[in-house]
Structures are given as C-alpha cells and as structure tokens.
Amino acid sequence: MASLTEVAIAILRENDRGTYTVPTKGLYPFQWNWDSCLTALGQRHFDEDRAWLEIETLFAHQWPCGMVPHIVFHQPDDGYFPGPDIWATNRPVPTSGITQPPVAGFALKRLYDLAKDRQTATARARALLAKVAAWHRWFYATRDPAGEGLVAIIHPWEAGRDNSIDWDTPFERVPTEGIAPYTRRDTQHADPAHRPTKAQYDRYLWLVEHFRSLNWDTAKLHDASPFQVVDPGFNAILIRACADLADLAEALGDAALAAENRSFAAKGQAAMESLWSERDGQYLCRDRVAGALIESASVGGLLAAFCAIPASRAARIAASIDRHGTRFPVASHSPQDPRYDGKRYWRGPVWLVVNYMIADGLARAGQEDAAARISAASLDLIRESGFAEYYDPQTGEPLGGGRFTWTAAMVLEFLRQEG
Ligand code: DGY
Numbered sequence: 001m002a003s004l005t006e007v008a009i010a011i012l013r014e015n016d017r018g019t020y021t022v023p024t025k026g027l028y029p030f031q032w033n034w035d036s037c038l039t040a041l042g043q044r045h046f047d048e049d050r051a052w053l054e055i056e057t058l059f060a061h062q063w064p065c066g067m068v069p070h071i072v073f074h075q076p077d078d079g080y081f082p083g084p085d086i087w088a089t090n091r092p093v094p095t096s097g098i099t100q101p102p103v104a105g106f107a108l109k110r111l112y113d114l115a116k117d118r119q120t121a122t123a124r125a126r127a128l129l130a131k132v133a134a135w136h137r138w139f140y141a142t143r144d145p146a147g148e149g150l151v152a153i154i155h156p157w158e159a160g161r162d163n164s165i166d167w168d169t170p171f172e173r174v175p176t177e178g179i180a181p182y183t184r185r186d187t188q189h190a191d192p193a194h195r196p197t198k199a200q201y202d203r204y205l206w207l208v209e210h211f212r213s214l215n216w217d218t219a220k221l222h223d224a225s226p227f228q229v230v231d232p233g234f235n236a237i238l239i240r241a242c243a244d245l246a247d248l249a250e251a252l253g254d255a256a257l258a259a260e261n262r263s264f265a266a267k268g269q270a271a272m273e274s275l276w277s278e279r280d281g282q283y284l285c286r287d288r289v290a291g292a293l294i295e296s297a298s299v300g301g302l303l304a305a306f307c308a309i310p311a312s313r314a315a316r317i318a319a320s321i322d323r324h325g326t327r328f329p330v331a332s333h334s335p336q337d338p339r340y341d342g343k344r345y346w347r348g349p350v351w352l353v354v355n356y357m358i359a360d361g362l363a364r365a366g367q368e369d370a371a372a373r374i375s376a377a378s379l380d381l382i383r384e385s386g387f388a389e390y391y392d393p394q395t396g397e398p399l400g401g402g403r404f405t406w407t408a409a410m411v412l413e414f415l416r417q418e419g
Contacts, residue, residue, distance in 0.1 A: 009046050011387055011408040019057045024401035027189040029077040033070045033100035035406050037107040038353050042409025044111055052124045059131045061095055065218050066138030069095035081185040089216050097216040098155045101234050105132050105241025109248045126252050133257045136242055142218055149271030150235050152288050154225040155207050159234050161346040163196035165339045166285045166296045173226045176202035194343050194399045232275045232283035233303030239268040240307040281316040297334035299354055305361035314365030326393035328381045329374050330355055342392045343399055349390035352378055352410040375414050382411055
C-alpha cells in the first residue's frame with residue numbers, strides 16, 4: 001500500500017499544470033491564490049525549484065496597482081463558473097478582480113528558511129520580495145482607508161471562507177435584483193448539499209457585477225461595496241505575512257521594506273485586540289458598514305492565532321477549540337451554534353489548511369499541546385478519509401472535491417513536523 005507521503009506527492013503531481021497547480025481537477029481548473037502559496041510548501045519537500053515556480057507564476061499576474069488576484073484563468077475551461085467573461089477584468093491573461101488571504105509572505109519566508117539550495121533561494125526570494133511588499137502596501141492603502149490598522153474584505157470569496165456564517169448578516173445588505181441569469185457549475189462537480197446556497201451565489205454575483213460596473217478600479221471598490229467585513233483570520237494572515245516579510249527583507253538586506261512591513265504588523269497587531277470577544281473566548285469579525293462586531297463564533301476568530309496574539313488569548317483559543325468537542329478539530333464553526341452545519345463548506349467542516357495555520361500559531365504562542373493535538377488529528381483524519389477538500393468534524397466524512405492539492409501539501413508539512 002502506498003504511504004501517505006507517496007499519495008500526497010502523486011496528487012500534487014497529477015494536479016500540476018507545469019507552471020501552476022490546480023486545486024483539484026473539475027471543480028477548480030485554474031490557479032487560485034492562497035491555494036498556490038500553500039501548495040508550494042508541499043512541493044518544496046520533493047521539488048524545491050517547482051515550489052518557487054508556483055509562487056512566481058502567481059505573481060507574474062499581479063495587477064499594476066499591487067493586488068494579486070484570487071484566480072488566474074490560465075486556460076479556458078467551461079467547467080467553472082464564473083469564468084473570465086463574467087469578471088471581464090481586461091488583463092493580458094484573464095484574472096478575477098478580487099484578492100484572497102495573503103499567505104504569500106509567510107510561504108516565501110518558509111520556503112527561503114528551509115530551502116536546501118541556498119543560492120537559488122536567495123535569488124528567487126529577492127525577486128519576489130518587492131512584489132509581495134507591493135501587495136501588502138496595496139492592502140493597507142485600499143482596504144484600510146481610515147488607517148485603523150485592519151483591512152476589510154469586500155467579497156466573501158476574498159476570505160476564502162465563502163459561505164461562512166460570519167457573512168450572513170452583512171449579506172442581507174447585498175441585493176440580488178438585476179443580476180444576469182446564470183448556471184452554476186460547482187454543483188455539477190460536488191454535492192449541492194455541501195456547497196453554498198443559491199441565495200449566497202446570487203449575492204456573490206451581484207458584488208462581482210457591481211465591481212465590474214466600476215471598471216475594477218481597486219481604489220474605489222472598498223467604499224463602493226455594501227459588504228465590508230474586517231475578518232480576524234484574514235487580518236492575522238496579513239499581519240503574519242508582514243512580520244515574516246520584514247524578517248526576510250532584513251535577511252536580504254532591504255532595511256526600508258523591513259521597516260515598512262514591521263510597522264504594518266505592529267499596527268495591525270494592536271488593532272486586532274478591538275476584535276476580541278471575552279464571552280466567546282475568540283476574536284470576531286466586524287461589520288465595517290454597521291460598525292459592530294458580528295456574533296458568529298467561526299474559525300476566522302481562531303485563525304487569529306496565526307499572528308502574534310497575547311499568550312492569554314492563545315490559551316483561550318486553545319480552550320475554545322477543545323470546547324467544540326468534535327472528533328476532529330478544528331470545526332470551521334462552533335458546533336454549539338444552532339447555525340452550524342457539519343457538511344456545508346465553511347459552516348462547520350474541517351479544513352486542513354486552517355488546521356495547519358492554527359497549529360503553527362498556537363505552537364509559537366506556547367500552546368504546544370493544543371498544536372500537537374491538531375496536527376495528530378489532522379493526519380488521523382487523512383488516514384481514515386483520504387485527501388478530500390474538507391471533512392465533517394464529527395464523522396470524518398470526506399466532502400467537496402477529491403484528491404485535493406492543498407490537503408496533500410499540508411499532509412507533507414504535518415508529516416515533516418511529526419518527524
Ligand atoms: C468557488 O468557486 O467556489 C471559489 O471558492 C471562489 O473562489
């Protein structure tokens with residue numbers, strides 16, 4: 001029987017399209033932003049050169065304003081909706097017009113730190129450094145217009161947690177009237193009961209059409225969006241990426257970039273505390289339009305541990321995860337909440353990438369036991385249920401797409417930590 005490592009590598013190879021990797025055949029036939037950066041961390045275990053290329057390809061499609069789009073449509077594929085004609089972003093190679101969690105800075109530092117080929121790593125990291133820094137600058141310039149230190153997402157797809165319960169209330173403000181008729185393709189590849197609903201898709205598309213009507217001018221979209229949410233998980237990723245990029249810039253001798261990113265991280269870190277909920281024992285999203293925290297104990301608030309939160313907060317987050325009491329941690333929403341749905345995408349299921357980032361953050365904050373529990377349970381889940389997109393936290397049932405790229409990449413990372 002093939003080992004976990006062998007299967008993981010086989011999946012990464014079979015989803016490899018030469019210069020980028022698709023998340024899974026059929027359901028997601030293009031290059032996705034945070035998928036790719038986390039995929040590179042898996043690829044580095046067997047092909048360092050290929051790992052660098054994955055991130056380089058993504059950044060070759062960075063917009064002049066600094067934004068790195070959430071999808072790059074390298075080749076036409078009718079099996080996915082909404083495709084390039086709906087986005088209509090007018091780029092040399094078509095891309096979407098929104099962004100995704102900026103894990104690149106973190107991935108870049110990790111690739112660099114652990115690379116065996118030091119010379120190549122230095123040259124390739126140096127070439128990517130300014131591009132990642134431009135993306136970070138873009139975030140704080142366009143998504144934090146009041147300079148509070150935290151950025152907002154303007155579309156749920158930006159968080160990657162498409163149908164999280166976090167968005168239910170702010171989504172009530174997004175209309176659905178006037179959108180063009182459409183046919184979903186995702187529900188032809190995956191069980192519709194495990195995917196977002198039609199009511200959510202209508203709103204995803206309304207936002208896309210609205211931003212398209214503004215010619216994808218990224219300087220205007222934040223203020224023009226009825227959906228502006230400050231997500232602690234998204235901000236934690238950005239803050240961590242800024243801190244990591246600052247370290248990397250220092251190592252590569254770029255003091256100005258190091259200082260700039262250090263200051264983004266420090267300001268974000270301090271502002272993050274405004275999202276803490278003592279009652280929930282975790283951070284919460286803030287609806288920036290309504291000016292209020294969103295009562296929704298999702299994994300976004302646990303993922304906050306990925307940046308350097310105070311030790312007392314990390315301890316509460318570890319306790320909150322234990323309190324979930326699911327067979328497999330970390331549920332993407334608290335099972336104690338009546339809105340929890342263990343099979344529907346981001347309303348309950350476990351995702352390995354999120355487990356990886358939470359475990360990494362908790363270990364750094366001194367919560368080694370909790371981190372080890374999450375890592376061990378993640379591997380148990382794969383041994384029992386294979387390499388799916390996500391899983392039911394109670395039963396371990398594999399859900400969504402199969403032979404999933406970033407799941408395989410995270411398995412290689414978890415196995416390495418296990419030694
Ligand atoms: C999808 O199509 O489901 C993606 O999550 C959007 O990026």
